[in-house]
Amino acid sequence: MSAFLFLISLSYPISTVVGAQWAADWGAGAYFVTPLILFGLFPLLDLIIGRRPGPSPRVLAERTAVAWPMAVAYGLALAHFVLIGWGLWQVSRAPMDLWSYLGLSLSVGLGTGAMGITTAHELLHKKGRWPRAVGLAMMLGVSYMFFYTEHLKGHHKHVGTPADPTSAPLGENFYRFLWRSTLGIARFIVQTEQKTLAQRGLRFWRWDNPTVWYGLLPLMLMATLVAVLGWVVLPYFCLQSLVAYTLLEVVSYIEHYGLGRRPLPDGRYEKVRDEHTWDADFAWSNWATINLQHHAHHHAQPSLVYASLQAREGSPQLPFGYPTMALVALVPPLWHRVMDPRCRAAVARMSEPVA
Numbered sequence: 001m002s003a004f005l006f007l008i009s010l011s012y013p014i015s016t017v018v019g020a021q022w023a024a025d026w027g028a029g030a031y032f033v034t035p036l037i038l039f040g041l042f043p044l045l046d047l048i049i050g051r052r053p054g055p056s057p058r059v060l061a062e063r064t065a066v067a068w069p070m071a072v073a074y075g076l077a078l079a080h081f082v083l084i085g086w087g088l089w090q091v092s093r094a095p096m097d098l099w100s101y102l103g104l105s106l107s108v109g110l111g112t113g114a115m116g117i118t119t120a121h122e123l124l125h126k127k128g129r130w131p132r133a134v135g136l137a138m139m140l141g142v143s144y145m146f147f148y149t150e151h152l153k154g155h156h157k158h159v160g161t162p163a164d165p166t167s168a169p170l171g172e173n174f175y176r177f178l179w180r181s182t183l184g185i186a187r188f189i190v191q192t193e194q195k196t197l198a199q200r201g202l203r204f205w206r207w208d209n210p211t212v213w214y215g216l217l218p219l220m221l222m223a224t225l226v227a228v229l230g231w232v233v234l235p236y237f238c239l240q241s242l243v244a245y246t247l248l249e250v251v252s253y254i255e256h257y258g259l260g261r262r263p264l265p266d267g268r269y270e271k272v273r274d275e276h277t278w279d280a281d282f283a284w285s286n287w288a289t290i291n292l293q294h295h296a297h298h299h300a301q302p303s304l305v306y307a308s309l310q311a312r313e314g315s316p317q318l319p320f321g322y323p324t325m326a327l328v329a330l331v332p333p334l335w336h337r338v339m340d341p342r343c344r345a346a347v348a349r350m351s352e353p354v355a
Helices: 002-026 028-049 057-065 068-093 098-124 129-140 147-158 174-199 210-229 233-256 283-288 295-300 322-329 332-348
Strands: none
Touching (some): 002 028, 002 098, 028 322, 068 210, 068 233, 098 129, 098 147, 129 210, 147 210, 174 210, 174 233, 210 233, 283 322, 322 332
16 A cells, blocks of 8 residues: 555646646646646645654564565656656647646646656665666756755755755745755855865866766757757756756755754764754655655665655654645745744754764
8 A cells, every 4th residue: 555655646747647638628727737736735635634654663674675665766757757758749749829838847847846856866865876877867857967966965964054055044035045055056066076086186077077967968968859859849848847946946945944053163063863854744745755754764864765764753843744835935924934933943952962
């Protein structure tokens, strides 16, 4: 039963395809079914089903040893590629009006963000060339292969410190965060790779530097799509990539907002603890994001399979699941009213001695 629950993520591509079929009778509005489901139906189901802390220790141990969680992840990866390809076919086969074009791009982007990037994130944390290759290919589909470098070399090491551009300090609104984070990620990636190569006596601009290829491959893919399908597909591909990236940044903003790590006397920062991550134990949205909302456990054990993640007692709880909180984040006055008091209370509870 658990495997089927995590297949709820397939509702994103399914609703997008169904919306396209309904468009013949309902008009361009049918292309917006996916955002209505993600930001309307899912928050309602979260409230109805409520919170669940995750698997028991026994079930957790069993899930770590079985193969089905990764089989589900690869199934979602396949759906990610199919969704992008199906969208390319839709926009290239016949002229579309502006609202239909935008609705399709938005719906596909929400799917490639909520299902695709979430699954790619899972695969990129796994050992072995195959899962990481699939994860990178999925990030190519949203034009953000740099995520591999930024997330694994940056975020997990520097989370909750000024060195992590994807950790939002208390009081920062999402739009300022999006701008600062995007520039900070670009700066971090270049500086990190320059430092790594310099230690080996090598220059940054080398054909065998993966970071260079992470920038070139999306451009090469776009050029190929235009050559094969025409210019009409380029705005669609760029828009769905932009939506997916923005959704990723909204989630990053939510996950660690205001929960900074304290500096130590020697200039380093305290170790990452559960208190430095916001969790949301709502069952439905956890099924729909392959347990991404059990985020503190992920930081404690980054390579642990998603099906084994569970609630952590020390992690502060968001008042709603990610779909609802994403909408709240887009309205800064509402966000600060909801989250700032909770954040101050969470920081006040961080009373453990600095080690």
